[in-house]
Amino acid sequence: MIAEIAVAMAALLLSEAKDTTETLGPAKVFGESVKRELMHLSLGSVEVGHNFIENNFSGTLMQSLSAIPGVQARTIGSGQSKPAIRGLGFNRIAVVVDGIKHEGQQWGDDHGLEIDQFAIDRVEVIKGPGALMYGSDAIGGVLGIYTNYLPVEPFEGRVNIFGRTNNLSAGLSARLQGRNDHFYWRLHLTGTDYADYKVPIDEIEYYSYRIPLKDGTLRNTAGREADAALTLGYVGDSFRNDFKVSETWSKSGFFANAHGLEVRLSGINYDASRRDIDLPWQSVNHLAVHNHSHYHASGFTLDADVAWQWNHRQERSEPVSHGYMPTPPDDLERVFSKYTLTGKLGSKVELSAGNQLQAGLDAEFQHNRRGGWGFIIPDFETVSGGVFVIDRHKFLEALSVNAGIRYDHVYTSVHSYSDWFTTPDDTGTPVYKQRSGDIRRHFDSFSWSAGITWSPGKWVVKANIGNSFRVPIAKELGADGVNYHIFRYEKGSPDLSPEESYEVDMGINWVGERLTLRLDPYFNWFPNYIYLSPGSTYYEGLQMYTYTQAQVLRTGFEAQAVWKILSFLELEAGAEYLFARQMSGAKKGYTLPFCPPWKADIALKYTFLEDGYVSLGTRIAGVQREIVPPEKPTEGWFILNLSAGKSFTLKNTVLKTGLQVENLLNRRYFDHTSYYRLIGVPEPGINASLMLGLEF
Amino acid sequence: MKTHSVIIFLALSALLASCSTEKKDMTAPEIVSAGEETSPLNCAEYHPGDIIQFVWAFSDDVELGSFNVEIHSNHDHHTHSTEAEDCPEHHHDEGEEEGELWIFNEDYPIPSGQTYYKTNIPIAVPANAAHGEYHFMIRVTDAAGWQQLRSLAINIGE
Numbered sequence: 082m083i084a085e086i087a088v089a090m091a092a093l094l095l096s097e098a099k100d101t102t103e104t105l106g107p108a109k110v111f112g113e114s115v116k117r118e119l120m121h122l123s124l125g126s127v128e129v130g131h132n133f134i135e136n137n138f139s140g141t142l143m144q145s146l147s148a149i150p151g152v153q154a155r156t157i158g159s160g161q162s163k164p165a166i167r168g169l170g171f172n173r174i175a176v177v178v179d180g181i182k183h184e185g186q187q188w189g190d191d192h193g194l195e196i197d198q199f200a201i202d203r204v205e206v207i208k209g210p211g212a213l214m215y216g217s218d219a220i221g222g223v224l225g226i227y228t229n230y231l232p233v234e235p236f237e238g239r240v241n242i243f244g245r246t247n248n249l250s251a252g253l254s255a256r257l258q259g260r261n262d263h264f265y266w267r268l269h270l271t272g273t274d275y276a277d278y279k280v281p282i283d284e285i286e287y288y289s290y291r292i293p294l295k296d297g298t299l300r301n302t303a304g305r306e307a308d309a310a311l312t313l314g315y316v317g318d319s320f321r322n323d324f325k326v327s328e329t330w331s332k333s334g335f336f337a338n339a340h341g342l343e344v345r346l347s348g349i350n351y352d353a354s355r356r357d358i359d360l361p362w363q364s365v366n367h368l369a370v371h372n373h374s375h376y377h378a379s380g381f382t383l384d385a386d387v388a389w390q391w392n393h394r395q396e397r398s399e400p401v402s403h404g405y406m407p408t409p410p411d412d413l414e415r416v417f418s419k420y421t422l423t424g425k426l427g428s429k430v431e432l433s434a435g436n437q438l439q440a441g442l443d444a445e446f447q448h449n450r451r452g453g454w455g456f457i458i459p460d461f462e463t464v465s466g467g468v469f470v471i472d473r474h475k476f477l478e479a480l481s482v483n484a485g486i487r488y489d490h491v492y493t494s495v496h497s498y499s500d501w502f503t504t505p506d507d508t509g510t511p512v513y514k515q516r517s518g519d520i521r522r523h524f525d526s527f528s529w530s531a532g533i534t535w536s537p538g539k540w541v542v543k544a545n546i547g548n549s550f551r552v553p554i555a556k557e558l559g560a561d562g563v564n565y566h567i568f569r570y571e572k573g574s575p576d577l578s579p580e581e582s583y584e585v586d587m588g589i590n591w592v593g594e595r596l597t598l599r600l601d602p603y604f605n606w607f608p609n610y611i612y613l614s615p616g617s618t619y620y621e622g623l624q625m626y627t628y629t630q631a632q633v634l635r636t637g638f639e640a641q642a643v644w645k646i647l648s649f650l651e652l653e654a655g656a657e658y659l660f661a662r663q664m665s666g667a668k669k670g671y672t673l674p675f676c677p678p679w680k681a682d683i684a685l686k687y688t689f690l691e692d693g694y695v696s697l698g699t700r701i702a703g704v705q706r707e708i709v710p711p712e713k714p715t716e717g718w719f720i721l722n723l724s725a726g727k728s729f730t731l732k733n734t735v736l737k738t739g740l741q742v743e744n745l746l747n748r749r750y751f752d753h754t755s756y757y758r759l760i761g762v763p764e765p766g767i768n769a770s771l772m773l774g775l776e777f
Numbered sequence: 778m779k780t781h782s783v784i785i786f787l788a789l790s791a792l793l794a795s796c797s798t799e800k801k802d803m804t805a806p807e808i809v810s811a812g813e814e815t816s817p818l819n820c821a822e823y824h825p826g827d828i829i830q831f832v833w834a835f836s837d838d839v840e841l842g843s844f845n846v847e848i849h850s851n852h853d854h855h856t857h858s859t860e861a862e863d864c865p866e867h868h869h870d871e872g873e874e875e876g877e878l879w880i881f882n883e884d885y886p887i888p889s890g891q892t893y894y895k896t897n898i899p900i901a902v903p904a905n906a907a908h909g910e911y912h913f914m915i916r917v918t919d920a921a922g923w924q925q926l927r928s929l930a931i932n933i934g935e
Binding site for chain 2: 616618623667668670711
């Protein structure tokens, strides 16, 4: 499967030059093109273009993408959400931007992807292990994001304005680009501002506190975001190069009543304004510089990438004493500063007719430093390198096989950290307590994969088997402190081994004239899943959570059907189901945290005047009783969503309009995979979004 | 290949269905009254220098874990969702900020294998404790990692 991904990725890179049209999302053109797309990967993958993202414009990129079966958004308030694929998220999926693994502080619960969703041309979701191409982290899937559209005109562009009713957000996004013979440029600018968001509830209960909400607003969840990116490129006959600099910045408040240990003592009047951002808040910066070169000759391609990324996140909150910690001198609770240097080299060679060999090597260096008076993750450096080979052989037009292997070495050096204040030890002597020791670990990993794609008649059948790995991150090895966001004490384990995953994937597709059917079942086994297990002991009143490893079994499927009933009427249906079980360790018999319940989407779409559409859909989720401490069972729910859009041609410009209304009936429901579910915050009430875009 | 994979998949699914019936602790422990001796009761009155005898009971269907007692001031009159409502006899005078706000936070083990455990712990109110309303928080875990909280209001009077 991974081999197929690799080949597909390479094919995508190769086809960039002619990639001037965007794909249309689930409502795809029927027939051969669908089959071809299905054939290029033997692992379940879904590709969507920016039209899909605009039509499903939904606050955050991940909320937009959660319309894809098997993809979940773990929301944290209105401005933030984390991606999850088949229930796995954080460091278990790789987010890859233009071929480079996007580095954020992935482990953090409370910030979203540091990506401008309006700069995206195409997204490819790979549902299954992708370590062969991307090394550690791709164990649960890959979210491939492409922003490398090649302009065709000397000057062209698009300006979007958008607004949302629930959190009173307003935004402006512009894309300007041009091409002059061999040279081109591209500029993205986006700015958004949003207020506290509303939920259909009057009060919530959190950690035994009763928190009344004024007018149903979650106080201090307002935020703003500003993004900019500039690309300069050269396109020759056999050589291409592009150089990109991008910056995303955001500042957002934390829900004031669910952060910190002594929030209740705050004198801040959070209800004074819905738009202001009071303490506690965070700011997140992501700066990236990326150079990509591509060379191709007959039967041969070579790609080279160099990238540098810098993440800088700050959490600020009112200084309060806690336990033996005296009142800190300022509000700088935590600073995370990480930079990542990545180099990649990849080549594809046609060995014979129908046989293609791909090989690649990559190297990465990460450097992380912390600051502030709160400790959760130690300083660390990581050096990693990997090499892979993939062979793909096409026996017939309708039958191809692939196989690949990869080797990785990772070195992690975690630095010790001691408190800045003293705590009495057993004898009562005040000591600067050590929270993290010096940890030096080397990890070796070997991964492999094999797959087959077969397309007799209207069928496309795919099967894959492979393994993937993930190296423990510094937090899992060396965390030792209070997680103020969730009132618990988290403790790392320095001896963790690399997490492994074995997965069998299948894809069964039937592509007819008016109807396509798709079923993607999978079966997955982790011999040593790294799991943060809630224990039965306390540390100063905070329940102790420890990182342990356990055998985990996961299985499930996604199903999809698209039926073109009439030329102007289309029915789309999608469903997903996942079963996860810990098979050993302290939580033997339990599921994994945030295990999504079964979910189904059904939408009826009416098309008029070529590109106009109105779509009414329902999303249904089942009850989730498969839980693990400290989760609560979540009742099933359904909501209605409406979307409509139409383009108008005005001389040389196109005006695009799009309206989306989510939760039309303003129903109160809890999403089991939402981070705020744990603190009893329901999903947002009715929310209308309007987007106007001018293309020229 | 195709049929084989389907068979393997179905076999594994059947295996799953069979092991999913395994018993596991799905309920949180409870904080229950220890009868007539139960103390402190909600809205109880104490004085600086007093001993609060902490007598409550915990129960769990499988096995208890450990517990914690935390006492913090409620001078800002925040509320908890268990029974810590404002106690009518407590009047919130402006002058009650004198003295030192009392903070108490202790973790206690429960012997292993217990499904019922009664506490009996003396907690001394410091002689210089500021007067006013305090919250008396009780937390208990079970061996599986479920947690239960209970919040009581107590008053430290003149």
